[in-house]
Each structure stands twice: as structure tokens, then as C-alpha cells.
Amino acid sequence: MLPRSLRWIDDEIAVIRTAGLERPARVRDGRQGREVVLDGRRLLNFGSNDYLGYAGDVRLTKAASKGACAEGFGAGASPLVSGHSLAHERLEAAIAGMLDVEAALVFPSGFAANTATIAALVGPDDLIASDARNHASIIDGCRLSRARVCIYPHRDLSALDRLLAAAADSRRRLIVTDSLFSMDGTIAPLNGLSDLARRHDAMLLVDEAHATGVFGRRGSGLVEEMGCADGVQIRIGTLSKAVGAAGGFVAGGAELIHWLRHTARAWIFSTAHPPAVAAAATRAIGLFAEEPARRRELLARAADFRERLHSRGIDSGAAEAQIVPIAAGSPAAAVTLAARLADQGFFVPAIRPPSVPENGSLVRASLSWHHTTSDLERLADAITEFCHA
Ligand SMILES: Cc1ncc(COP(=O)(O)O)c(C=O)c1O
Known part of the structure; x- marks a missing residue:
């Protein structure tokens, strides 16, 4: 129970919750790379800025x-x-x-x-x-x-x-x-x-x-x-x-x-x-x-991934590199899309206000050198399935 002087926090958190903006505190277990274990679930990792795969090297x-x-x-x-x-x-x-x-x-x-x-x-x-x-x-x-x-x-x-x-x-x-x-x-x-x-x-x-x-x-x-x-x-x-x-x-x-x-x-x-x-x-x-090949390979695979999404009518805005947003609209839609992708084994975090403008919520795929062509094809397939459902 919060002391009286801090009870305003409960009210403010309720506002955040109602707006669909409450954030989970996820726990990562072990070294990250192509995969990551989050809250006990092993997922393909599209939610890290470890673009060249050196964080766990x-x-x-x-x-x-x-x-x-x-x-x-x-x-x-x-x-x-x-x-x-x-x-x-x-x-x-x-x-x-x-x-x-x-x-x-x-x-x-x-x-x-x-x-x-x-x-x-x-x-x-x-x-x-x-x-x-x-x-x-x-x-x-x-x-x-x-x-x-x-x-x-x-x-x-x-x-x-x-x-x-x-x-x-x-x-x-x-x-x-x-x-x-x-x-x-x-x-x-x-x-x-x-x-x-x-x-x-x-x-x-x-x-x-x-x-x-x-x-x-x-x-x-x-x-x-x-x-x-x-x-x-x-x-x-x-x-x-x-x-x-x-x-x-x-x-x-x-x-x-x-x-x-x-x-x-x-x-x-x-x-x-x-x-x-x-x-x-x-x-x-x-x-x-x-190892300059790492950045060349990452950027080439990112271009293929963006092209694959684009050819299927998925809106990833004007993205030009290894950060690929997928437009979702409302915070709730972004959370749902991220949860569905997680059920298929992909960690692609939902990004909501204040990180993005109102109604500009998205899921953001951060690509890493670790990802294989097949990882990216499978992710594009899953995104297409859920966005067109
Ligand atoms: C554009 C930009 N600048 C600065 C930072 C802050 O960097 P750091 O995480 O090292 O504090 C970030 C982190 O997300 C960022 O995206």
C-alpha cells in the first residue's frame, strides 16, 4: 500500500493502463544474439539494437x-x-x-x-x-x-x-x-x-x-x-x-x-x-x-526484407536501413500484433506513445547481422498473415 503522499501514482498509472500504455518489465535470461530468452520464452530477437551481433560476442x-x-x-x-x-x-x-x-x-x-x-x-x-x-x-x-x-x-x-x-x-x-x-x-x-x-x-x-x-x-x-x-x-x-x-x-x-x-x-x-x-x-x-562484411550483409538483408514487406502491401513507412517499423495505428493494435508475433516465436516489440505520436504506434523490427535470410522470410510471412487477417 502506497503512503498517502504517493497515492497520486496509483491514479496516474490507472490513466496509463486505460490508454493501453502500461509497460511490462521483461527479464532477459542469458546472452543475447539471434535469439533471446525473455520471461522464460525463447524468441527470435528483433528487439535489440545489437545490429552487428557484438553485444554477446x-x-x-x-x-x-x-x-x-x-x-x-x-x-x-x-x-x-x-x-x-x-x-x-x-x-x-x-x-x-x-x-x-x-x-x-x-x-x-x-x-x-x-x-x-x-x-x-x-x-x-x-x-x-x-x-x-x-x-x-x-x-x-x-x-x-x-x-x-x-x-x-x-x-x-x-x-x-x-x-x-x-x-x-x-x-x-x-x-x-x-x-x-x-x-x-x-x-x-x-x-x-x-x-x-x-x-x-x-x-x-x-x-x-x-x-x-x-x-x-x-x-x-x-x-x-x-x-x-x-x-x-x-x-x-x-x-x-x-x-x-x-x-x-x-x-x-x-x-x-x-x-x-x-x-x-x-x-x-x-x-x-x-x-x-x-x-x-x-x-x-x-x-x-x-569485419566490414557484417555491415554489408546486414544492410543487404535489410533491403530484401523491406522489399518483401513492400511487395505484400505492408506499410513500413520510408524506412531505409536495418530499423523497420510496421505501422499498427493504435497502442492496442501494436500490442496485439507484437503478442501474435511472439506466439509465433518472434520478439518484435510494440512501440507506443510517447516514443511515437498518437495513433502512430507500430511494431519495430531491429535487424541484426545474426539473422538469416530464412529468419527474415519467416518474419515477413508472419507479419503479412497478421496484417492482412
Ligand atoms: C537516437 C538516439 N540517441 C541517443 C540514444 C541514447 O543512447 P544510450 O542508449 O547509449 O543512452 C538513443 C537510445 O536509444 C537513441 O536512439
């Missing part, structure tokens, strides 16, 4: 154990004090090398990297132009900065152009965007964005959370793949998705990183993530260069 486990043996497990303090270990130093060099930039800064999470970086770049006299479909960590970073935030429609360069023209008198202008959008699987028009940034004297921050490892010559992401590295000054990524470890980073010029060391509060006032995790992430970045 024993080579990362070995690198982490070696790192823990060398440096101990906990970082003990913030990076600014004594938490920045040799393992973190090597990781930052590996990230800067992968992205071909001067420097990088590692955060405990990608969420922290976004919130801290955005709040360190702009303030009350400035303007942020943010894509309508940006991730929650970008939205929170914008709020934290206290800058004026203008949301432009998803990937709409003309709207952004008008917005920036009208903000010429703000002290600084910052454009923020995901490169590969986490819910829609769409890709930002990075070349157009960097042209606009140049024209309007704006900074451009690109969050590559879902593109790191999957795109680019050595897995650096879409900025490099689309040939606009010169126009993107601030590059964010996570170590928790294709990298298969945990943590986040910001990368760019040496002066930018030096500035963030003095101003990024989640870096200054939060304990560094464990050195063993940094060692595992560094190993994965090495594997991106050693």
Missing part, C-alpha cells in the same frame, strides 16, 4: 575481463577528477580514428552525451532547430539548454531554411538531428542540412546512435557515408548499440572537445563509465574495421 567479454583485471571494475570518480583511465584514453583515440576527427569525449551513456553537449553549446539567447522525430535525449538536451527550440517537420529542408532565416538575430543557431531515426528507420538529408548550416552560419549536431557501426567505411556512420563530414561539426554516437557495449561519445575538433571538458555537466559531474566497458567498446571498434 566473446571477444568483447574477453576484452572487458582483461580491462577489469588491469584497471579494476569501477571508475571511482568523474573523468575530470581521476575516473579517466588508460582504457578511456584508448577508446577516445579509437573513436577519433574511426571518425577521422581530432578528438572525442566519452560519456556514461549516449543519452548523457546528447543532453550535456546540447546544453553546453547553446543557451537562452540562442536558437535550436530540431527535427520533429529526434530522440528523447535530444529533446531533453534542448530543454536543458534553455535556448529557444523550434521543431521543423521531419526532414523538411524548406521549413528549416525559413526557420533559420527568421532567426538570424539569435546569438547562435544549432541544428540537431538523428542521422538514422530510431523509430522510423528514415535517414536525415545530411547534405542538405550541412548546406543550410553553412548558409545560415549555424552549428550542425548529428546523432549517429543507430548508424554507428552500420554505415561508413570503418563504421563511423552516415556522415562519412554521405560525404558531408566537413559540414558536420558535432558528431554524437553511442557505444550501446552496434558497438555492443555501453556509453556515448561526442567527437569533432580539438577545441570543441576542450570546451566540452569545461562545460558538459554529465561529463564533469558523473562518474566515468567502467574502464572494462571502455576496453570492450575499443575492441568492437577494431572489429568494425576487421
Whole structure:
């Protein structure tokens, strides 16, 4: 029984339940990969961001154990004090090398990297132009900065152009965007964005959370793949998705990183993530260069999967990569579709507001290098059967 001062929580949870938005706390048992055991059920895993299959890779486990043996497990303090270990130093060099930039800064999470970086770049006299479909960590970073935030429609360069023209008198202008959008699987028009940034004297921050490892010559992401590295000054990524470890980073010029060391509060006032995790992430970045076939194979299979769905009239929006949403509409419809797929042995999570707009609920298939062509054919068959029933 809740104490009286907390009883409002019961009322609020009842509202969430009635709207069909209550979330289960699922328990995963064991190592994840092509399959995952969730709440005791073994399912084909389409609900992880482990795009290249490194999260359960024993080579990362070995690198982490070696790192823990060398440096101990906990970082003990913030990076600014004594938490920045040799393992973190090597990781930052590996990230800067992968992205071909001067420097990088590692955060405990990608969420922290976004919130801290955005709040360190702009303030009350400035303007942020943010894509309508940006991730929650970008939205929170914008709020934290206290800058004026203008949301432009998803990937709409003309709207952004008008917005920036009208903000010429703000002290600084910052454009923020995901490169590969986490819910829609769409890709930002990075070349157009960097042209606009140049024209309007704006900074451009690109969050590559879902593109790191999957795109680019050595897995650096879409900025490099689309040939606009010169126009993107601030590059964010996570170590928790294709990298298969945990943590986040910001990368760019040496002066930018030096500035963030003095101003990024989640870096200054939060304990560094464990050195063993940094060692595992560094190993994965090495594997991106050693095993480029993984990203090629993943993207080829993802294209086949999207084409298969499309040819059967399934609505997966404008998805262009390994994140494939299947439109469901209401939260209840998404939950039903996910439950039916689970009954057939597939874990494809339902995504509901606030992660997506009202009536934009979906199930999201996150493809991994581990999936075989036959896994994807079977999933497409099951989706087709339920969506056309
Ligand atoms: C686009 C985007 N940015 C940032 C993050 C946060 O990354 P992390 O999970 O490492 O905190 C996510 C995580 O889902 C994301 O999708």
C-alpha cells in the first residue's frame, strides 16, 4: 500500500493502463544474439539494437575481463577528477580514428552525451532547430539548454531554411538531428542540412546512435557515408548499440572537445563509465574495421526484407536501413500484433506513445547481422498473415 503522499501514482498509472500504455518489465535470461530468452520464452530477437551481433560476442567479454583485471571494475570518480583511465584514453583515440576527427569525449551513456553537449553549446539567447522525430535525449538536451527550440517537420529542408532565416538575430543557431531515426528507420538529408548550416552560419549536431557501426567505411556512420563530414561539426554516437557495449561519445575538433571538458555537466559531474566497458567498446571498434562484411550483409538483408514487406502491401513507412517499423495505428493494435508475433516465436516489440505520436504506434523490427535470410522470410510471412487477417 502506497503512503498517502504517493497515492497520486496509483491514479496516474490507472490513466496509463486505460490508454493501453502500461509497460511490462521483461527479464532477459542469458546472452543475447539471434535469439533471446525473455520471461522464460525463447524468441527470435528483433528487439535489440545489437545490429552487428557484438553485444554477446566473446571477444568483447574477453576484452572487458582483461580491462577489469588491469584497471579494476569501477571508475571511482568523474573523468575530470581521476575516473579517466588508460582504457578511456584508448577508446577516445579509437573513436577519433574511426571518425577521422581530432578528438572525442566519452560519456556514461549516449543519452548523457546528447543532453550535456546540447546544453553546453547553446543557451537562452540562442536558437535550436530540431527535427520533429529526434530522440528523447535530444529533446531533453534542448530543454536543458534553455535556448529557444523550434521543431521543423521531419526532414523538411524548406521549413528549416525559413526557420533559420527568421532567426538570424539569435546569438547562435544549432541544428540537431538523428542521422538514422530510431523509430522510423528514415535517414536525415545530411547534405542538405550541412548546406543550410553553412548558409545560415549555424552549428550542425548529428546523432549517429543507430548508424554507428552500420554505415561508413570503418563504421563511423552516415556522415562519412554521405560525404558531408566537413559540414558536420558535432558528431554524437553511442557505444550501446552496434558497438555492443555501453556509453556515448561526442567527437569533432580539438577545441570543441576542450570546451566540452569545461562545460558538459554529465561529463564533469558523473562518474566515468567502467574502464572494462571502455576496453570492450575499443575492441568492437577494431572489429568494425576487421569485419566490414557484417555491415554489408546486414544492410543487404535489410533491403530484401523491406522489399518483401513492400511487395505484400505492408506499410513500413520510408524506412531505409536495418530499423523497420510496421505501422499498427493504435497502442492496442501494436500490442496485439507484437503478442501474435511472439506466439509465433518472434520478439518484435510494440512501440507506443510517447516514443511515437498518437495513433502512430507500430511494431519495430531491429535487424541484426545474426539473422538469416530464412529468419527474415519467416518474419515477413508472419507479419503479412497478421496484417492482412
Ligand atoms: C537516437 C538516439 N540517441 C541517443 C540514444 C541514447 O543512447 P544510450 O542508449 O547509449 O543512452 C538513443 C537510445 O536509444 C537513441 O536512439
